[in-house]
Amino acid sequence: MAVTDGVLLHLSDPPAAASRTFSGPRRTRASQQAQATKRKYQASGKVPPAKRRNDTPSHPAEKTAEKEMQRTFKGKKAQKVFSPKKSSASAAGRNPEQKPSIKTSSLFKNNPEIPELHRPVVQQVQEKVFSSDAFHDLDLHPHLISTINTVLNMSSMTSVQKQSIPVLLEGRDALVRSQTGSGKTLAYCIPVVQSLQAMKTKIQRSDGPYALVLVPTRELALQSFDTVQKLLKPFTWIVPGVLMGGEKRKSEKARLRKGINILISTPGRLVDHIKSTKNIHFGRIQWLILDEADRILDLGFEKDVTVILNAVNAECQRRQNVLLSATLTEGVARLADISLHNPVSISVVDESHGQSNPKGKAVLEVSAPQAGDELDSFAIPEGLDQHVTLVPSKLRLVSLAAFILQKCKFETDQKMIVFFSTCELVEFHYKLFLQTLLSSPGAPAAGQLPSGSTRLKFLRLHGNMEQEERTAVFQEFSHSKTGVLLCTDVAARGLDLPQVTWIVQYSAPSSPAEYIHRIGRTARIGCHGSSLLILAPSEAEYVNSLASHKINVSEMKMEDILSVLTRDACFKGRRWGHQKPRAAGPQEIREQATVLQTLFEDYVHSSERQVSWAKKALQSFIRAYATYPRELKHIFHVRSLHLGHVAKSFGLRDAPKNLSVSAVKKRKANLKRPDPHKKTQSKHRLAEILRSEYSSGMEAGVAKVKKQNKHSEPGAGQPAARQHPAWAVGKK
Numbered sequence: 034m035a036v037t038d039g040v041l042l043h044l045s046d047p048p049a050a051a052s053r054t055f056s057g058p059r060r061t062r063a064s065q066q067a068q069a070t071k072r073k074y075q076a077s078g079k080v081p082p083a084k085r086r087n088d089t090p091s092h093p094a095e096k097t098a099e100k101e102m103q104r105t106f107k108g109k110k111a112q113k114v115f116s117p118k119k120s121s122a123s124a125a126g127r128n129p130e131q132k133p134s135i136k137t138s139s140l141f142k143n144n145p146e147i148p149e150l151h152r153p154v155v156q157q158v159q160e161k162v163f164s165s166d167a168f169h170d171l172d173l174h175p176h177l178i179s180t181i182n183t184v185l186n187m188s189s190m191t192s193v194q195k196q197s198i199p200v201l202l203e204g205r206d207a208l209v210r211s212q213t214g215s216g217k218t219l220a221y222c223i224p225v226v227q228s229l230q231a232m233k234t235k236i237q238r239s240d241g242p243y244a245l246v247l248v249p250t251r252e253l254a255l256q257s258f259d260t261v262q263k264l265l266k267p268f269t270w271i272v273p274g275v276l277m278g279g280e281k282r283k284s285e286k287a288r289l290r291k292g293i294n295i296l297i298s299t300p301g302r303l304v305d306h307i308k309s310t311k312n313i314h315f316g317r318i319q320w321l322i323l324d325e326a327d328r329i330l331d332l333g334f335e336k337d338v339t340v341i342l343n344a345v346n347a348e349c350q351r352r353q354n355v356l357l358s359a360t361l362t363e364g365v366a367r368l369a370d371i372s373l374h375n376p377v378s379i380s381v382v383d384e385s386h387g388q389s390n391p392k393g394k395a396v397l398e399v400s401a402p403q404a405g406d407e408l409d410s411f412a413i414p415e416g417l418d419q420h421v422t423l424v425p426s427k428l429r430l431v432s433l434a435a436f437i438l439q440k441c442k443f444e445t446d447q448k449m450i451v452f453f454s455t456c457e458l459v460e461f462h463y464k465l466f467l468q469t470l471l472s473s474p475g476a477p478a479a480g481q482l483p484s485g486s487t488r489l490k491f492l493r494l495h496g497n498m499e500q501e502e503r504t505a506v507f508q509e510f511s512h513s514k515t516g517v518l519l520c521t522d523v524a525a526r527g528l529d530l531p532q533v534t535w536i537v538q539y540s541a542p543s544s545p546a547e548y549i550h551r552i553g554r555t556a557r558i559g560c561h562g563s564s565l566l567i568l569a570p571s572e573a574e575y576v577n578s579l580a581s582h583k584i585n586v587s588e589m590k591m592e593d594i595l596s597v598l599t600r601d602a603c604f605k606g607r608r609w610g611h612q613k614p615r616a617a618g619p620q621e622i623r624e625q626a627t628v629l630q631t632l633f634e635d636y637v638h639s640s641e642r643q644v645s646w647a648k649k650a651l652q653s654f655i656r657a658y659a660t661y662p663r664e665l666k667h668i669f670h671v672r673s674l675h676l677g678h679v680a681k682s683f684g685l686r687d688a689p690k691n692l693s694v695s696a697v698k699k700r701k702a703n704l705k706r707p708d709p710h711k712k713t714q715s716k717h718r719l720a721e722i723l724r725s726e727y728s729s730g731m732e733a734g735v736a737k738v739k740k741q742n743k744h745s746e747p748g749a750g751q752p753a754a755r756q757h758p759a760w761a762v763g764k765k
């Protein structure tokens with residue numbers, strides 16, 4: 034039943050029964066009828082169709098819907114339809130002859146055509162993960178070898194370790210490129226520990242840092258620190274330390290004052306200490322390691338990395354530089370080439386055959402930039418099955434929910450990561466799923482789960498959370514066998530989360546490199562894993578963009594994803610009248626998807642506060658959508674978004690009036706050109722919006738703004754890497 038502007042419409046009844054326009058006292062009758070209809074639905078257990086708002090259709094699809102409605106009504110009794118524009122313009126003096134138009138849209142009506150995916154099948158680049166060589170074949174300290182064997186429980190080297198460790202032990206600068214989950218962390222940690230423990234003069238803690246390791250995120254800093262700590266068990270005089278945003282700055286200062294020999298840090302936090310802590314010295318630095326180097330060297334960190342390199346170069350002329358990443362492109366190598374001294378480029382893949390390098394030898398020079406570098410192809414773990422599904426915007430939310438239920442409720446031992454584009458989207462979906470999927474009416478009580486199913490567990494991780502919560506979530510998800518982690522790209526790189534079986538990308542990433550890193554959270558070190566990318570029909574072209582980087586994805590049909598809903602009693606469609614239960618055909622699936630969508634919409638519309646919260650999430654989605662890089666704008670353009678349909682994927686029954694795409698873009702543009710009068714406020718706001726999620730969060734001013742705008746979202750993906758002036762110094 035829709036109540037629009039005094040008009041009562043029983044959407045499920047044939048239009049002929051549609052009521053007439055009411056105004057004045059008859060409106061009371063209308064509301065009585067509304068109550069009667071509502072009682073009727075409740076008695077029958079049917080789901081009343083969602084209410085529709087009567088206003089100007091803001092998008093072609095809605096106009097079509099309205100035209101469709103007009104056509105539908107034309108031949109029927111009594112219902113004259115007029116364009117709502119007139120109604121809203123002349124609501125006060127409405128001519129009784131004019132009747133408000135009525136919109137009905139449901140999940141499965143007025144959706145854009147889902148195109149056939151004719152994707153080119155490309156030969157993916159693959160690497161052999163393991164070598165046949167053992168760590169004891171290397172010239173390492175016996176205690177180090179026994180630690181690797183017994184504490185880390187490893188015996189044979191991976192290909193990248195086999196190629197990198199000897200070269201790094203010779204003291205060479207190196208560019209190390211190897212697929213996600215291939216053991217790059219140990220590829221640099223082992224040579225660092227081996228060389229420091231072998232120093233003639235035993236290292237003193239008070240000497241300060243001999244090795245500096247920069248990583249893009251706090252969680253990766255923690256993870257790398259944990260690995261170094263394990264390797265240093267036999268060499269207790271060498272002290273590791275980690276600096277990361279969100280931790281207590283005072284205790285970090287104290288540790289720095291006592292001395293840290295292997296320093297692992299996020300760039301932002303190290304800069305913070307360089308500027309404020311007098312007792313941080315780089316005179317003894319022998320190693321500078323940049324893990325996820327292409328991320329560290331992109332614009333998001335440019336300022337911080339320049340400050341760090343200037344500080345290190347000011348005190349230390351000779352050092353070994355090592356850059357590592359699964360997506361180390363020629364662009365970064367070119368940059369590194371300027372700053373590294375005769376570097377060795379180590380790449381496990383033999384690109385020409387897309388197979389691992391049969392000779393297993395390191396390529397000993399940085400190749401001159403080749404044409405087409407920009408279309409770098411990256412190695413994909415062999416055990417990774419990649420999928421894509423085309424889903425109209427209106428159905429995006431129910432499709433994601435159905436997929437989560439399918440994998441993480443109706444199957445066992447599934448552990449899933451779902452990537453969203455902003456913190457706000459993570460928060461929105463996290464709370465929505467907790468309130469609906471976990472506590473939906475009829476959800477089986479604990480212990481009543483149907484056999485073979487798993488209790489759903491949701492976690493979330495993003496850059497706007499307090500550090501101790503971020504750390505707790507990271508540890509919990511690392512150690513859990515199942516569960517669903519909703520996160521932003523703060524978890525896209527480097528994190529080694531065991532047993533992750535599925536990666537879902539709710540929005541496409543801002544670059545092929547980020548795509549590779551996101552899916553690389555599964556299928557690590559030879560394991561199997563799967564990924565699913567959700568695209569709108571208008572975004573289907575992205576599949577070809579992936580193919581141009583030798584990335585193959587196979588299609589998963591939305592209907593197959595939604596069909597799981599027929600297995601869940603919570604979303605059993607109500608029977609209309611006394612119809613016999615049907616097999617789960619398309620109609621049954623549609624009904625149950627509608628029940629699930631109604632569950633979401635009812636929750637969102639259960640209070641004004643929830644509605645405004647959903648609107649903010651929608652705004653954050655649109656703002657992030659507007660930041661896709663130029664080369665992807667032909668695929669992801671805000672103008673191709675159907676706002677009313679996108680609103681539905683936030684549980685909103687209608688597109689918020691004041692949220693036209695241009696309005697959001699204008700607001701963002703204003704933020705870019707701060708009004709001189711409100712410079713301070715918008716400057717901070719701009720910093721907040723553009724701030725990378727990887728910053729320490731200790732930047733002056735932003736931290737306070739961050740506290741006030743708990744849900745402001747961080748900068749979206751950063752543009753490609755660019756040259757750092759400070760790299761020019763620091764020759765070996």
Ligand SMILES: Nc1ncnc2c1ncn2[C@@H]1O[C@H](COP(=O)(O)OP(=O)(O)OP(=O)(O)O)[C@@H](O)[C@H]1O
Nearest residue numbers: 187189190191213214215216217218359527529558
């Ligand atoms: N020689 C080895 N034998 C067995 N397991 C290993 C070996 N080396 C590393 N691993 C394990 O492989 C997993 C991935 O290692 P690591 O995180 O270093 O990969 P990575 O290449 O850095 O990945 P990413 O590109 O995502 O950062 C870790 O769990 C690590 O303990």
